[in-house]
Amino acid sequence: MDLSKILVVSGKPDIYELVSQTKTGAIVESLADKKRCPVFKTDRISSLNEISIFTTEKEKPLTEVMQDIFRKEDGKTIAFDIRKTANADLFAYFKEVLPNYDTEHVHASDVKKVLLWYNLLNKAGKIDLEEPETEKPTEEKAE
Numbered sequence: 001m002d003l004s005k006i007l008v009v010s011g012k013p014d015i016y017e018l019v020s021q022t023k024t025g026a027i028v029e030s031l032a033d034k035k036r037c038p039v040f041k042t043d044r045i046s047s048l049n050e051i052s053i054f055t056t057e058k059e060k061p062l063t064e065v066m067q068d069i070f071r072k073e074d075g076k077t078i079a080f081d082i083r084k085t086a087n088a089d090l091f092a093y094f095k096e097v098l099p100n101y102d103t104e105h106v107h108a109s110d111v112k113k114v115l116l117w118y119n120l121l122n123k124a125g126k127i128d129l130e131e132p133e134t135e136k137p138t139e140e141k142a143e
Contacts, residue, residue, distance in 0.1 A: 001066065001129070001130060003047065003049050003063055004048075005018040005047070006018075006031070006049075006126060007028060007045050007046065007047055007048070008048065008051070009028070009039050009043055010043060010046075011043070012039075014030040014033075014120070015031050015032075015117055015120055015121070016028035016029060017031060019036060022038070024038075025038060025041050025043065026039050026045075031121065031123075031126075032120055048062050048117070049061070049062075053098060053110075054101065055102055056100045056102055057100060060098065065097065065098055065114060066121060067129055068097045069114075070122065070127050070129065071129070072097055073122075075122075077118075077119045077122050077123060078118065078119055082112055083112070087108040087111075090115070091103075091111060093111075094106075094114075
């Protein structure tokens with residue numbers, strides 16, 4: 001699963017897919033409503049590939065967390081209303097997905113964002129269980 005072209009723009013509510021790059025920034029499309037808008041080099045932009053969740057051992061990449069939720073939900077979207085669910089219930093759900101998340105560094109707002117992002121990505125068909133392809137070194141033949 002490659003989320004390198006899925007972006008979070010600080011100050012904007014949705015997650016976006018990179019459509020094209022411009023001299024001053026980029027054109028992105030909201031995964032929620034498919035509206036396009038410009039983002040600029042001065043905006044704080046992060047790729048979902050760059051985001052990790054704190055655990056008690058090491059950070060876990062968001063792509064792996066999304067795959068874990070995908071497995072838990074059998075490929076479906078999360079059925080409960082994330083925005084209206086009590087924080088304790090959100091943490092209980094998240095603990096099922098990521099049992100060793102760092103309770104001191106992961107806040108309710110973080111859990112809500114991850115779960116909302118999961119639903120948006122899943123509806124857009126961006127989540128799969130395939131590992132990203134890595135370049136294999138070429139083998140030289142001995143002559």
